Amino acid sequence: MNSETLNRSADSIAPxxxxxxxxDRLRRxxxxxxxxxxxxxxxxALATQYGISRTPLREALKVLATxxxxxxxxxxxxxxxxISGGDLEEIYPIMALLEGECAAGAARRASDADLAELATxxxxxxxxxxxxxxxxxxxxNQRFHLLIHHIAGNRRMAQMIDELRAVLKLQRHDSLYLEGRLVASLEEHxxxxxxxRAHDAEAARATMQLHIESSRRALGG
Incomplete structure (x- = not known):
């Protein structure tokens, strides 16, 4: 067994x-x-409860902060x-505009391989x-949207969307438990x-904006 094989084996069983x-525990x-x-x-208190030092706990909190x-x-x-109701009113319209532009860009640029990955x-x-x-x-859903951002090819716009989506992560997750929202979200997708698939940029923009606005309405806005 050569050194390369040993290195791969070590990587595969690393704790x-x-x-x-x-x-993961805190996220749940x-x-x-x-x-x-x-x-x-x-x-x-958490470090004591989990039987760990505060160093890994603080690293975990940094992950959750991002x-x-x-x-x-x-x-x-x-x-x-x-997040307050006022925060939602400020953030969702911005996110709808940016996500809509990304969807339009992705519709124009998507290759057959891109569409196959989106279909998966x-x-x-x-x-x-x-x-x-x-x-x-x-x-x-997270991975689907990230792929659309990647296909659209506007790095700065994708970064702005990622920051907004991070702020709203818990609210977006909770909205899926509301009556009818899961079914509606799937139909929007x-x-x-x-x-x-039709490379229809205007339809993609309008549908994405509808998708984001529907998520906001589900939260009571």
């Missing part, structure tokens, strides 16, 4: 980083609202992210919706896929 496991607590929006996170699930406040600690992700949406697996649907 998962502790902070990633901690981030936040998504289930066991840790409420706006709640202060007691780092010392996802928009927690907010790190200098000299005040870490809090579960909390769309099938994951169909399958997870049929199983009523909200977490899997949300993950597939079907319409969007049809527009992308």
């Amino acid at each position: 998962r980083a502790l902070y990633i496991e901690v981030a 607590l936040i998504q289930s609202h066991a840790m409420a929006p706006g709640e202060w996170i007691d780092e010392q 996802e928009g699930m927690v907010v790190l406040k200098p000299r005040r600690g870490c809090y579960v992210a909390q 992700l769309h099938q994951a949406l169909e399958d997870s919706a049929a199983a009523r697996d909200i977490d899997r649907f949300f993950d597939a 079907r319409m969007l896929m049809a527009a992308l």
Whole structure:
């Protein structure tokens, strides 16, 4: 067995980083609202509860901060992210415009290979919706939108959208539990896929904007 094979073997059995496991646990607590929006996170208590030092805990919180699930406040600690109705009113219209432009760009630029990859992700949406697996649907939805951003080819626009989506991550996830929202979201994705396959930029833009606005209305706006 050569050194390259040994290195590959070592990589395949390397233990998962502790902070990633901690981030997964905290993410589940936040998504289930066991840790409420706006709640202060007691780092010392959590470190004691999990039997770990505060170093991996803080690394985990940094991961969640980049996802928009927690907010790190200098000299005040870490809090579960909390979004007001006013924040939603400001953010969603901007996101609808930017996402709509990305969808239009993707419709114009998508290759057959791009469309095949989108179709695979769309099938994951169909399958997870049929199983009523909200977490899997949300993950597939994230990857579907990220691929549209990539195909559109506007790096700065994609970065702005990513920042907005991170801020709204918990709200977007929770909206899928609201009555009728999962079915409506899936139908909107079907319409969007049809527009992308037809390379119809205007239909893709309008459908994406409808999709984002529908998510906002589901939250009570």
